[in-house]
Amino acid sequence: xxxxxxxxxxxxxxxxxxxxxxxxxxxxxxxxxxxxxxxxxxxxxxxxxxxxxxxxxxxxxxxxxxxxxxxxxxxxxxxxxxxxxxxxxxxxxxxxxxxxxxxxxxxx
Amino acid sequence: xxxxxxxxxxxxxxxxxxxxxxxxxxxxxxxxxxxxxxxxxxxxxxxxxxxxxxxxxxxxxxxxxxxxxxxxxxxxxxxxxxxxxxxxxxxxxxxxxxxxxxxxxxxxxxxxxxxxxxxx
Numbered sequence: 001x002x003x004x005x006x007x008x009x010x011x012x013x014x015x016x017x018x019x020x021x022x023x024x025x026x027x028x029x030x031x032x033x034x035x036x037x038x039x040x041x042x043x044x045x046x047x048x049x050x051x052x053x054x055x056x057x058x059x060x061x062x063x064x065x066x067x068x069x070x071x072x073x074x075x076x077x078x079x080x081x082x083x084x085x086x087x088x089x090x091x092x093x094x095x096x097x098x099x100x101x102x103x104x105x106x107x108x
Numbered sequence: 109x110x111x112x113x114x115x116x117x118x119x120x121x122x123x124x125x126x127x128x129x130x131x132x133x134x135x136x137x138x139x140x141x142x143x144x145x146x147x148x149x150x151x152x153x154x155x156x157x158x159x160x161x162x163x164x165x166x167x168x169x170x171x172x173x174x175x176x177x178x179x180x181x182x183x184x185x186x187x188x189x190x191x192x193x194x195x196x197x198x199x200x201x202x203x204x205x206x207x208x209x210x211x212x213x214x215x216x217x218x219x220x221x222x223x224x225x226x227x228x
Binding site for chain 2: 036044046055089091101
């Protein structure tokens with residue numbers, strides 16, 4: 001199974017900061033990567049798919065990049081509603097579908 | 109609009125089974141795989157498997173093989189996930205989730221989650 005390693009596992013940032021989260025795959029997955037945002041007590045929400053395509057309705061401050069084994073999710077200017085946990089997920093090779101371990105973005 | 113509405117919270121004893129339902133609306137139920145993902149308290153997301161509502165065909169994560177059964181009732185657009193021989197570490201929120209496009213596992217829609225608590 002393809003393993004996804006996210007870093008950092010948590011970070012503290014201020015409103016307006018630029019935030020970058022990385023996701024590394026244990027083998028090449030082309031651009032078959034999605035990013036989700038999850039707030040406490042809620043289901044995950046799709047942000048980015050195909051590594052860099054923005055889901056409809058998601059603010060443009062979110063962007064994704066990468067291919068092969070290394071990917072990033074960037075929030076260009078962190079807003080109060082962006083404090084949440086973020087997960088990457090690969091869909092190049094399954095089953096099993098795999099998720100990264102998550103990155104919790106907290107208020108500094 | 110697409111909606112996935114799950115059954116309510118459950119409390120089970122170790123060794124018992126639980127069956128969670130997921131009623132779909134707002135789209136053609138047989139047109140998209142339904143996945144099941146769980147999340148233990150304070151932990152990450154874990155894929156359990158998927159069912160093709162059209163054929164009934166399933167794929168399960170190896171970890172759950174022999175303990176999980178995914179079924180569907182197309183007449184009422186409902187998918188089911190049954191987990192048997194429950195253990196305390198099966199305590200989690202269980203989500204049903206639909207793909208964006210048939211056969212491409214980008215999860216666009218999620219149910220609200222069902223908390224299953226396993227405790228003696």
